[in-house]
Amino acid sequence: MTLSSHPLVRLERLSVAFDGVTVLHGIDLEIRRGETLGLVGESGSGKSVTWLAALGLLPKKAQVAGRVLLDGEDLLGAAETRLDDVRGGRIAMIFQDPASALNPVLTIRRQLGEALALHRGLSGREIGAEAKRLLDLVGIPDAERRLSAYPHEFSGGQNQRIMIAMALAGSPDLLVADEPTTALDATIQAQILDLLAVVRRETGMAMVLISHDLGVVSETCDRVAVMYAGRIVEEGPSAQVFDDPAHPYARGLIGALPPLDGSRRRLVSIPGTVPDPRDPPPGCAFAPRCLHATRDCTAATPQLEEVAAGRRMACILAVHRRALAHREIEFA
Amino acid sequence: MIRYLLGRAARALLTVALVVTFAFVVLRMSADPALVILGPEASPEMIVAFRKAWGLDESIFVQYLDWFRAILRGDLGISMRDGRPAIELVAERIPATLALTIPALMIKIGIGIPAGIWASLHRGTMVDRAVMGLAVAGFTVPSFVLGLTLVLIFSVWLGWLPSGGQDNWVHAVLPIVTMGVGGAAILARFTRSAMLEVLGQPFIRTASAKGVPWGRVIRGHALPNAAIPTVTMVGFMVGTLMAGAVVVESVFSWPGVGRLLVVAVSHRDLAVVQCILLVVAATMVTSNLVVDFLYGFLDPRLRSGARTGGH
Numbered sequence: 001m002t003l004s005s006h007p008l009v010r011l012e013r014l015s016v017a018f019d020g021v022t023v024l025h026g027i028d029l030e031i032r033r034g035e036t037l038g039l040v041g042e043s044g045s046g047k048s049v050t051w052l053a054a055l056g057l058l059p060k061k062a063q064v065a066g067r068v069l070l071d072g073e074d075l076l077g078a079a080e081t082r083l084d085d086v087r088g089g090r091i092a093m094i095f096q097d098p099a100s101a102l103n104p105v106l107t108i109r110r111q112l113g114e115a116l117a118l119h120r121g122l123s124g125r126e127i128g129a130e131a132k133r134l135l136d137l138v139g140i141p142d143a144e145r146r147l148s149a150y151p152h153e154f155s156g157g158q159n160q161r162i163m164i165a166m167a168l169a170g171s172p173d174l175l176v177a178d179e180p181t182t183a184l185d186a187t188i189q190a191q192i193l194d195l196l197a198v199v200r201r202e203t204g205m206a207m208v209l210i211s212h213d214l215g216v217v218s219e220t221c222d223r224v225a226v227m228y229a230g231r232i233v234e235e236g237p238s239a240q241v242f243d244d245p246a247h248p249y250a251r252g253l254i255g256a257l258p259p260l261d262g263s264r265r266r267l268v269s270i271p272g273t274v275p276d277p278r279d280p281p282p283g284c285a286f287a288p289r290c291l292h293a294t295r296d297c298t299a300a301t302p303q304l305e306e307v308a309a310g311r312r313m314a315c316i317l318a319v320h321r322r323a324l325a326h327r328e329i330e331f332a
Numbered sequence: 333m334i335r336y337l338l339g340r341a342a343r344a345l346l347t348v349a350l351v352v353t354f355a356f357v358v359l360r361m362s363a364d365p366a367l368v369i370l371g372p373e374a375s376p377e378m379i380v381a382f383r384k385a386w387g388l389d390e391s392i393f394v395q396y397l398d399w400f401r402a403i404l405r406g407d408l409g410i411s412m413r414d415g416r417p418a419i420e421l422v423a424e425r426i427p428a429t430l431a432l433t434i435p436a437l438m439i440k441i442g443i444g445i446p447a448g449i450w451a452s453l454h455r456g457t458m459v460d461r462a463v464m465g466l467a468v469a470g471f472t473v474p475s476f477v478l479g480l481t482l483v484l485i486f487s488v489w490l491g492w493l494p495s496g497g498q499d500n501w502v503h504a505v506l507p508i509v510t511m512g513v514g515g516a517a518i519l520a521r522f523t524r525s526a527m528l529e530v531l532g533q534p535f536i537r538t539a540s541a542k543g544v545p546w547g548r549v550i551r552g553h554a555l556p557n558a559a560i561p562t563v564t565m566v567g568f569m570v571g572t573l574m575a576g577a578v579v580v581e582s583v584f585s586w587p588g589v590g591r592l593l594v595v596a597v598s599h600r601d602l603a604v605v606q607c608i609l610l611v612v613a614a615t616m617v618t619s620n621l622v623v624d625f626l627y628g629f630l631d632p633r634l635r636s637g638a639r640t641g642g643h
Contacts, residue, residue, distance in 0.1 A: 052537075055541065057537055057540055057541055061456075080545070080546065081545070083543075084543045084544070084545050085543060086543070087540065087541055087542060087543040088541065088542035088543035088544075089543055092541070092542065093541040095534055095537070095538065095541075097534060100533060100534040100535060101534045101535055101537075101538045102535055102538065103535040103538075103539065103553050103556075103557070104535070104557070104631075104632070104633060105556045105557055105560075105630065105631060105632060106552075106553070106556070107632075114539075114542065114544060114552070115542045115543070118542070118543050118544065119543060150632040150633070152632070152633050163538070166538075166542060167542070169542070170542070170543065
């Protein structure tokens with residue numbers, strides 16, 4: 001096995017429960033070096049929890065099980081000191097609301113410098129120089145002077161740029177961007193996404209983009225995983241999943257997206273709401289909202305099955321249909 | 333910043349003026365010092381002479397103006413009971429009061445803040461529940477009840493500590509503990525909720541996500557934010573250094589400002605009461621001013637807010 005085929009991060013049966021209520025049901029997911037994976041789904045589907053759990057950032061009362069392998073090393077059982085090296089140093093994370101994600105009473109220099117001191121061992125003047133370079137890199141004008149400013153003296157977009165600079169401070173191999181543009185104005189969103197693309201190109205780091213904005217994911221990501229009620233229900237190369245979604249939920253999500261070619265058609269919405277994790281429906285969690293559900297769907301929870309190279313889905317109907325289609329092609 | 337502080341200082345002066353004016357009016361309306369001080373056997377001539385001597389025969393408005401002019405000259409009046417300047421009487425009691433309230437303040441801060449932080453970091457555990465249970469007990473029990481309970485235990489039953497008087501430092505132990513416990517309880521609860529509020533903020537998760545060890549997240553990120561509301565409470569406690577000991581001084585017969593106030597009020601010794609209120613109000617607003625100043629220091633959002641507000 002060569003190094004490039006060996007995944008950077010591999011989640012195995014990762015599950016999370018709060019007070020006995022399971023919110024994440026055994027996630028299996030791989031991130032390869034340098035790739036961009038989109039993680040999509042409604043709020044509460046477990047997108048953020050997956051990565052907060054992987055990095056040990058959930059509150060202590062959360063029960064986390066499974067394995068989180070970083071270059072083969074399991075992070076779930078790792079010591080706090082080891083995790084502190086990984087967090088920010090190997091895997092960095094940025095969050096939805098940059099204004100509240102930065103400490104209001106500390107200068108940008110302090111907050112950036114902290115990461116530089118921890119992960120790069122810099123001190124004194126080196127920190128100032130490197131912090132300035134990072135601010136320049138993420139496009140904060142007048143970086144030298146702005147280092148001594150506080151978060152409230154920046155706009156939301158600038159604060160997210162500072163968050164990105166802070167994430168880059170430790171030269172991580174993976175950046176987990178948790179809804180990085182959701183709290184920002186539409187024009188600023190595009191700038192931040194462009195910045196992330198530039199930064200990725202320059203550093204070669206991998207990225208997980210957590211978003212409920214399918215448009216953003218389809219433009220940015222190599223692969224996409226669709227989550228529903230704490231499970232991955234479909235996963236595959238972006239182009240394939242967006243062109244030909246298989247899971248009824250993914251079809252619904254993508255059907256709810258206005259087509260980019262401008263042709264006008266009725267947008268379809270998915271009836272019903274996400275199930276309450278305290279009272280999950282039997283079998284497939286999507287069955288109660290699914291137009292195609294049969295009795296078999298409520299009998300057992302469908303497992304994520306690989307139907308083609310890199311293409312996985314958790315729906316008995318979709319898997320069945322794929323198999324049929326495959327046979328028809330063979331017969332033809 | 334300077335303009336902001338000047339504005340605060342002006343408001344502080346106004347507060348003091350309002351407090352003493354209100355007290356002036358209320359004291360004069362509520363009872364006649366001549367009757368209280370001279371007693372029931374005094375002849376009408378004596379009463380008239382007393383009122384004339386102290387200016388009480390003038391209208392309240394004239395009295396107020398005279399008194400105000402005197403204050404501007406630095407003259408806080410003469411005690412009607414023993415003829416000495418009121419400020420002297422008050423000043424000689426201040427050390428005794430501070431001898432109780434300053435150590436009590438140190439107990440409040442020294443126990444209350446660490447206990448609150450500790451409880452917040454062990455939220456929901458037995459430790460947290462124990463600290464908070466004690467805190468609720470500490471501030472729901474009135475200080476005279478706590479004081480008398482301590483006297484019962486340590487003076488009457490165990491005979492370890494004196495129940496009153498002011499011969500040496502041993503006499504100060506029970507009053508100090510009585511005051512310190514209640515304040516520590518309040519401060520512990522206050523600090524705990526300030527910390528819990530801060531620990532739930534997204535920037536704490538950011539700090540952890542960039543690999544800052546938990547101990548440093550607490551010290552470097554959580555505490556500087558939790559300090560802002562906590563300083564308010566400590567400031568309030570500093571403000572009560574003069575006035576906070578009235579009940580405890582009475583329970584332990586401690587000859588401080590608080591006891592002097594009780595005696596002066598009951599005798600309608602106007603100059604002394606007003607002098608004490610002036611000192612108390614001045615300490616209160618001064619500590620508020622210091623708190624405002626510290627806010628600007630602790631919270632950069634206020635600092636620049638004041639700066640832009642000043643343009």
